[in-house]
Amino acid sequence: MKNTDTPTMPARGPADHDVRDQIVVAATEHFSRYGYAKTTVSDLAKAIGFSKAYIYKFFESKQAIGEMICTNCLREIEAEVSAAVASADTPPEKLRRMLKAATEASLRLFFQDRKLYEIAASAATERWQAVLVYEERIQTLLKDVLLEGRQTGDFERKTPLDETTMSIYLVMRPYLNPLLLQYSFDYIEDAPMHLSSLVLRSLSP
Numbered sequence: 001m002k003n004t005d006t007p008t009m010p011a012r013g014p015a016d017h018d019v020r021d022q023i024v025v026a027a028t029e030h031f032s033r034y035g036y037a038k039t040t041v042s043d044l045a046k047a048i049g050f051s052k053a054y055i056y057k058f059f060e061s062k063q064a065i066g067e068m069i070c071t072n073c074l075r076e077i078e079a080e081v082s083a084a085v086a087s088a089d090t091p092p093e094k095l096r097r098m099l100k101a102a103t104e105a106s107l108r109l110f111f112q113d114r115k116l117y118e119i120a121a122s123a124a125t126e127r128w129q130a131v132l133v134y135e136e137r138i139q140t141l142l143k144d145v146l147l148e149g150r151q152t153g154d155f156e157r158k159t160p161l162d163e164t165t166m167s168i169y170l171v172m173r174p175y176l177n178p179l180l181l182q183y184s185f186d187y188i189e190d191a192p193m194h195l196s197s198l199v200l201r202s203l204s205p
Helices: 018-034 041-048 062-086 091-111 114-126 129-152 161-175 191-202
Strands: none
Touching (some): 062 114, 091 129, 091 161, 114 129
16 A cells, blocks of 8 residues: 555644644543534634634644544444455455455444534534545555455456456445445445455456
8 A cells, every 4th residue: 555645634733732732632522521513613713722713823724733633433334344355365255354344443433422423423424634635545455455466366257357457346335435335334244244245256257
């Protein structure tokens, strides 16, 4: 997987300043308690003990703070998915574990806290940069698995790689997107197994 990080937002203030992290931590707790939609930057400023103007030195808007929180959550999911893929020996098993890990991590992080779910829902609805970067990185990881499977002879080679990658990603997407995942609870335990089996049959050489 590529190691190049795409910035999700322009950083204000000193990028390595502890204050940025302090604001994000406090905002995460505040959003969790009161909800993202109902919280204003003024509310955050009062909760943290900073002035509203001081917060704007580090973040240009409430959404910018939400993006940072969203980015942290999505990186957790990505790390779990990458670790699951790396723990498998063969491309087919990597694909199975990728779908399973993505579903489980998304379910836990998006829905363990219904207040923070509002941030994930806003990010998905408004297509925040953090979401676009995350989707691109998951697709890159998927493409790497498919390419390895073609090289080992486990997967067919006739279909263009980009087309195959996008098709499988679209199968995975309902279990990565919080807006779609909430409608899949009835199938959440069995879906990864059934879908990965279906995908692997389609990839047979």
